[in-house]
Amino acid sequence: MSHSGAFLYDAPGPRARRRILLGSVVSALVLAGVFALALVQFGRTGQLDADRWTPFLDWPIWSYLLVGLRGTALAAALVAVLAGTFGVLLAIGRLSRNRPLRWLSTGYIEVARTIPVLLLIYLMLFGLPAYGINLPVLWKLVVPLTIANAAVVAEIVRAGVLALPRGQMEAALSLGIRRSQAMRFVVLPQALRHVTPSLVTQLVSLIKDTSLGYVVAFTELLYRAQVLSAYNRLLIQTFLVVALVYLVFNGALSYLAARLRTRVRRQVAPPSGPAEQAADRELETPVVR
Amino acid sequence: MSDIRLPRRRFPLITAVLATASVAVAGCGSSDSSSDAVPNGGGDDAAASGLEAVYEDAPVADDAAILPDSTMAEIKERGVLRVAAALDAPLLSQQDPSSPEDVEGFDIDLAKMLAIYILGEPNIEIVPPASETREALLQNGTVDAVFNTYTITEERAEQIDFAGPYFTSGLAVATRADNEDIDSVEDLNGKDVIVGANTPAVTAVPEVAPDAEVTSFATDPQAVQALLQGRGDAYVQDYTLLLAAAANNPDIKIAVQPFTEEPYGIGLPPEDAEYKEFVNDWLEQIQEDGSWSEIWEATLGTVVEGDAPTPPEIGSVPGS
Amino acid sequence: MTAVIENLDPLLRALGTTVLILVISAAGSLVLGVLITVARVSPIPVLRGAAWAYVQVFVNVPLLALLLLAVFALPDAGLLMPLTTTVIVVLTVYEAAYVAEAVRSGINTVASGQVEAARALGLRLSQTLRHVVVPQAVRAVVQPLGNVMIALLMNTALAATVGVVELTSAVNKVNLVAAQPIPIFTAAGLTYMALALAIGLAAGRIEKKVAIHR
Numbered sequence: 015m016s017h018s019g020a021f022l023y024d025a026p027g028p029r030a031r032r033r034i035l036l037g038s039v040v041s042a043l044v045l046a047g048v049f050a051l052a053l054v055q056f057g058r059t060g061q062l063d064a065d066r067w068t069p070f071l072d073w074p075i076w077s078y079l080l081v082g083l084r085g086t087a088l089a090a091a092l093v094a095v096l097a098g099t100f101g102v103l104l105a106i107g108r109l110s111r112n113r114p115l116r117w118l119s120t121g122y123i124e125v126a127r128t129i130p131v132l133l134l135i136y137l138m139l140f141g142l143p144a145y146g147i148n149l150p151v152l153w154k155l156v157v158p159l160t161i162a163n164a165a166v167v168a169e170i171v172r173a174g175v176l177a178l179p180r181g182q183m184e185a186a187l188s189l190g191i192r193r194s195q196a197m198r199f200v201v202l203p204q205a206l207r208h209v210t211p212s213l214v215t216q217l218v219s220l221i222k223d224t225s226l227g228y229v230v231a232f233t234e235l236l237y238r239a240q241v242l243s244a245y246n247r248l249l250i251q252t253f254l255v256v257a258l259v260y261l262v263f264n265g266a267l268s269y270l271a272a273r274l275r276t277r278v279r280r281q282v283a284p285p286s287g288p289a290e291q292a293a294d295r296e297l298e299t300p301v302v303r
Numbered sequence: 304m305s306d307i308r309l310p311r312r313r314f315p316l317i318t319a320v321l322a323t324a325s326v327a328v329a330g331c332g333s334s335d336s337s338s339d340a341v342p343n344g345g346g347d348d349a350a351a352s353g354l355e356a357v358y359e360d361a362p363v364a365d366d367a368a369i370l371p372d373s374t375m376a377e378i379k380e381r382g383v384l385r386v387a388a389a390l391d392a393p394l395l396s397q398q399d400p401s402s403p404e405d406v407e408g409f410d411i412d413l414a415k416m417l418a419i420y421i422l423g424e425p426n427i428e429i430v431p432p433a434s435e436t437r438e439a440l441l442q443n444g445t446v447d448a449v450f451n452t453y454t455i456t457e458e459r460a461e462q463i464d465f466a467g468p469y470f471t472s473g474l475a476v477a478t479r480a481d482n483e484d485i486d487s488v489e490d491l492n493g494k495d496v497i498v499g500a501n502t503p504a505v506t507a508v509p510e511v512a513p514d515a516e517v518t519s520f521a522t523d524p525q526a527v528q529a530l531l532q533g534r535g536d537a538y539v540q541d542y543t544l545l546l547a548a549a550a551n552n553p554d555i556k557i558a559v560q561p562f563t564e565e566p567y568g569i570g571l572p573p574e575d576a577e578y579k580e581f582v583n584d585w586l587e588q589i590q591e592d593g594s595w596s597e598i599w600e601a602t603l604g605t606v607v608e609g610d611a612p613t614p615p616e617i618g619s620v621p622g623s
Numbered sequence: 624m625t626a627v628i629e630n631l632d633p634l635l636r637a638l639g640t641t642v643l644i645l646v647i648s649a650a651g652s653l654v655l656g657v658l659i660t661v662a663r664v665s666p667i668p669v670l671r672g673a674a675w676a677y678v679q680v681f682v683n684v685p686l687l688a689l690l691l692l693a694v695f696a697l698p699d700a701g702l703l704m705p706l707t708t709t710v711i712v713v714l715t716v717y718e719a720a721y722v723a724e725a726v727r728s729g730i731n732t733v734a735s736g737q738v739e740a741a742r743a744l745g746l747r748l749s750q751t752l753r754h755v756v757v758p759q760a761v762r763a764v765v766q767p768l769g770n771v772m773i774a775l776l777m778n779t780a781l782a783a784t785v786g787v788v789e790l791t792s793a794v795n796k797v798n799l800v801a802a803q804p805i806p807i808f809t810a811a812g813l814t815y816m817a818l819a820l821a822i823g824l825a826a827g828r829i830e831k832k833v834a835i836h837r
Contacts, residue, residue, distance in 0.1 A: 078403055146442075244522070
């Protein structure tokens with residue numbers, strides 16, 4: 015299988031190959047045309063002038079931005095650890111047989127999934143200080159992101175647990191170990207391995223979310239980009255460069271997620287029943303925020 | 304890229320771990336070379352070198368003035384003055400991204416003078432405040448002082464203390480240079496007016512021009528950009544900020560001179576009378592010895608015609 | 624609660640803006656996302672590559688960076704649109720990447736044997752897609768698309784950071800004057816939850832409608 019859509023059509027014959035070639039040429043021309051149009055527009059407004067780009071060859075500018083990237087990594091790492099822990103606990107809670115615990119976890123997940131992070135950040139910034147709750151800037155970013163991401167992680171983990179054949183839990187229980195132990199030592203480790211790709215994808219999403227540090231004036235990449243652009247007035251260049259940094263950084267992680275996904279899929283036996291098929295589908299769904 | 308410049312590391316710095324863009328400030332002026340690393344920069348390097356002498360002769364408090372167990376003693380023990388100030392306000396408090404230790408401008412240079420007064424050296428750590436969080440920063444002890452075009456109001460004075468006023472400014476109106484329609488605040492009626500979110504302009508504009516369509520932007524650079532792009536006809540903001548914007552952008556002009564009076568104070572933690580008195584004493588000293596004027600000349604004075612204004616009388620405003 | 628009632632008028636207007644942004648970008652991103660998926664599974668390598676690159680960019684670059692670029696930077700290159708329009712365009716192209724990902728994984732759930740069978744029957748690609756793949760993929764894709772739309776709703780809040788007065792921005796403004804954060808923010812949170820619930824319910828109903836009864 016050369017690409018994801020390849021199974022949709024036969025190996026092309028001579029006529030189809032000619033048509034594909036024609037299609038390639040036409041679409042390449044159209045895409046190049048659009049790109050050229052953009053370049054012409056940029057060139058006409060002087061945005062391509064060398065002196066608007068050369069500042070980004072200077073090390074001090076990069077060191078300035080890299081300090082921001084370090085802040086991004088710090089915030090992302092904190093959220094990943096906190097939301098990861100909290101998320102797994104929530105997933106267990108939602109799968110638990112204890113009704114109040116299940117309801118509480120379910121309620122939290124459903125609420126946290128449907129409130130914009132920015133609203134929580136504004137609450138942290140402008141609301142809570144009135145009640146004497148005023149966290150350091152980093153935590154004004156980390157706490158709202160953790161609240162939101164924990165819910166998403168919980169759903170990913172839960173999907174992983176549900177996708178696991180029931181026999182795993184049953185076999186463990188028949189060995190006489192307690193349900194909580196079976197969860198901890200048999201079900202969760204396997205489930206987590208299955209959902210690792212989705213968790214990495216979620217990590218990308220939360221790294222993107224740390225750009226909200228811009229709102230709370232936390233020194234992360236986008237905030238530094240803002241201060242830099244206010245200073246050098248090279249808005250297009252600064253934001254394009256920063257977007258590229260995000261693309262490289264997150265692109266590498268996304269690539270890792272894709273690699274893991276194929277590996278996990280190869281290791282896991284093909285699903286047998288419709289129920290598991292459905293669960294497997296849920297696993298593959300890109301988690302978005 | 305023939306000449307790669309490394310940022311100067313005078314002090315072991317940037318303990319940015321806890322989100323404060325910590326900036327230890329080297330006492331000497333910035334190198335002039337930093338400005339060509341960032342073309343069209345808003346910084347003013349000449350200003351900094353001119354201030355070296357001011358720093359050298361800056362008043363330092365007698366040991367007797369640093370009362371035991373006072374806030375001043377605490378700062379002295381810590382060895383650094385923690386200040387809430389902007390990083391992106393040209394001429395007031397602007398960070399130079401090519402050497403992030405250099406933050407310059409009227410507000411921040413005064414903060415350095417206060418640091419010298421207490422510590423003997425201009426050792427400050429900057430916490431950029433997000434809009435209206437300044438009272439909170441003072442109340443929970445995150446910073447020792449706020450130098451941030453901080454208007455003295457009676458409401459704020461209920462929550463925190465103000466030293467000063469140290470400067471009087473006001474809201475003014477900027478437009479694009481080719482705009483001839485706006486000569487007075489009344490002309491703002493029926494126009495699209497840009498304001499900074501959470502600034503006094505948000506309430507002041509509807510008062511003077513009830514029919515103005517107000518759009519607010521989170522930061523001053525955003526608002527300036529919005530004005531340049533024509534997302535609004537006018538930008539109402541503090542006069543000093545507008546002056547800096549106009550100095551950097553030939554396409555922007557000040558269309559209406561200040562129409563309100565905003566006395567700026569140094570925000571201090573609440574209910575700390577001896578600290579407030581201490582800061583007011585310092586302010587009086589630098590006003591009398593002329594360093595206040597020299598700092599003004601080196602920063603705001605570069606874009607305002609005429610001599611340095613007479614600083615406002617300390618304690619002259621309700622709330623101060 | 625009084626603060627919410629006293630400011631009901633501007634809050635409702637802001638809610639209207641949120642819904643407007645949501646509805647237009649939802650429709651736009653669904654259309655664009657499906658087109659990108661078509662390009663992504665097409666036999667033409669150039670289109671596949673372009674669609675792949677498109678998805679990579681928008682899945683890996685923060686929405687806020689794109690918004691700032693579009694609202695404040697691109698006008699320097701002569702590309703200026705009204706604020707709300709800019710936000711709608713950015714949200715549309717951004718969410719389209721996620722729609723494309725969801726639809727693609729939906730196509731992948733259709734067993735390849737079915738496609739092979741269709742091909743063996745002599746159906747052409749367009750016929751295979753129309754009669755075999757799409758009807759089944761749609762079922763698998765409704766719920767994930769619902770989630771993308773809820774994410775879109777969450778993302779409309781970012782319009783507040785570039786000066787659009789939508790719900791989050793309006794709530795913040797009201798709070799700054801009234802200083803009653805708990806009731807005001809709770810009301811906003813409940814409103815967002817209600818909107819998300821509506822999207823979820825709609826997705827559920829559509830899913831039921833297109834479900835296969837075996």
